[in-house]
Amino acid sequence: MTSLIASRPGTAPNIVADTDDNLAVALTNVSVYYTTPVERVPTLKEHILRRIIGHRTQYREHWALRNVSLRVNRGEAIGIIGNNGAGKSTLLKVVARIITPRTGRVQVRGSMLPLLQLGAGFNNELTGRENIFLYGSILGESRAAMRARMKSIIDFSELGEYIDSPLRTYSSGMRIRLGFAIASSLEPDILLVDEVLAVGDMAFQQKCRVRINEFRQSGCTILFVSHAMATIREICTTGAWIDRGELRLHGPVDEVIQAYEQQQR
Amino acid sequence: MNYDSQQEGPPFVAEIRELGQSYQLLANLVWYNIAARYRRTWVGIFWVMLYPLLMTAVLAVVFSGQYNPQVEHYIVYLLAGLIVWTVFSEASASSLYALSANANILNSIHVPPSIFVLSTVLSSLIVHSFEILPLLLIAAMDGIPVQLGWLLLPVPLILTAIFSFGIGLMLASFVIYFTDIVNIYQVVLRIGFFATPIFYNVATNDGRLGFILRLNPVTYYLESFRYVVYHGQLRLLHDLLPAILFAVLSVALGWLIFTRVKRDFAYRI
Ligand SMILES: Nc1ncnc2c1ncn2[C@@H]1O[C@H](COP(=O)(O)OP(=O)(O)O)[C@@H](O)[C@H]1O
Ligand SMILES: [Mg+2]
Secondary structure, three states, X not given: OOOOOOOOOOOOOOOOOOOOOOEEEEEEEEEEXXXXXXXXXXXXXXXXXXXXXXXXXXXXXXXXXXXXXXEEEOOOEEXXXXXXXXXXXXXXXXXXOOOOOOEEEEEEOOOEEEEOOOOOOOOOOOEHHHHHHHHHHHOOXXXXXXXXXXXXXXXXXXOHHHHHOEHHHOOHHHHHHHHHHHHOOOOOOEEEEEOHHHOOOHHHHHHHHHHHHHHHHOOOEEEEEOOOHHHHHHHOOEEEEEEOOEEEEEEEHHHHHHHHHHHHO | OOEEOOOOXXXXXXXXXXXXXXXXXXXXXXXXXXXXXXXXXXXXXXXXHHHHHHHHHHHHHHHHHHOOOOOOXXXXXXXXXXXXXXXXXXXXXXHOOHHHHOHHHHOOOOOOOHHHHHHHHHHHHHHHHOOHHHHHHHHHHOOOOOOHHHHHOHHHHHHHHHHHHHHHHHHHHHHHHOOOHHHHHHHHHHHHHHOOOOOOOOOOOOHHHHHHHHHOHHHHHHHHHHHHHHHOOOOHHHHHHHHHHHHHHXXXXXXXXXXXXXXXXXXXX
């Protein structure tokens, strides 16, 4: 298998040829817009009233991605950067099949773990242990698979005996630790990370970075959204800069970060 | 594992396939939903059973005085009707929140959205199935013979759930576009309560009321369920066939609407 060899900061990554074999994620001319009603909240009553007086509800199209084409090879770790509202999360959602692009094409090869929000679907009334099964099945894992990983998940989360207490007794830090411990117990081919590491204390963030580096070393493809340039430099080999919905620059991570930071000044 | 947005196939079919593949998630959603609801109050499940009993008592007091429905075992009649009505109304009404209550999942992981409507309906079905116990106890005390045919009771109840699933799919789709569906449906259910033979007898009602009762699909689920309680049998032509037909129709239409608009869910919730 061809893979990108991790580069030390400051050196250019080895670029591999874009063959069909090593494709992990490809976006071709992807555009996404959200429609938001210009007027008030949409109700059937208003809709009908407007129809009667011959006035249709106005919607505004809000373009979050415009004509984005991006290819990520297998084993590549790409850092996605850009200002707030640039469209980074939307890009990951398109790759994760959460939204279907309005136009363009998305291709994904391999199993995927989207970490867009840790612990989505956690139930406060259930214990940590029960939530491991629940969240595991949301991520597509069987009970047996989760049972086999139970111990390592509990160890990683550092929850100890709290694992059998209801989640409503957890602090937000404990919830995030559990969420990350569960999700990162999976072995995906492609990992999507959206700023989830920005939460939690320093020690935990460090642990997460180590874990994500392990993913990368095992050949996992990573799409990593973050505002922490140091982390992106540490984890990623290439970078993509999204600017107001458009792909502004795609290349070796240092070049992209440099260009982005220069423009910020 | 591979995905190509241009080779998805028709959503009507794709959603069936994905739902079929997610049975483990479905089982967990149903089980943990029930566990979470009734965990803290062990008596919670008894409250669920108590509610139709109290309701039945109230209706019995109100109606047995001045209104003669000409039904034998009127208490059993009321309770059986209420159980089916509760499954239908609760399952369909809670489908209105099935997607929004799981918005954080739908916004961060790809799952077939219909799974949340289905798990909501199944939870209602399972929880209210417990009410069969007090129903049969009262039936036996009231002189209805204890019979093997009672084992057929899940049939009309499951058909009720299937019918409710179809309605739930439609409601879950509409509420994405028009938030006031919640209020409108509340009114519909209030009216529906009186347009369903919960406390009156279809057989003795001709004229306008009888016509409305026979037009209302929910009537057939009540009738079928009651007949099993009373006689331990299913009647194919009188109510089972219409019940099956309405269930199939409702799910087919619901599925069509739901899968047609499902791409919009993630954009809107
Ligand atoms: N569900 C939504 N409805 C309407 N607009 C949205 C929605 N989600 C995102 N947007 C808009 O799309 C743009 C891109 O958002 P996002 O992808 O979250 O950006 P980023 O993650 O880079 O901060 C923003 O302007 C945001 O306001
Ligand atoms: Mg974002």
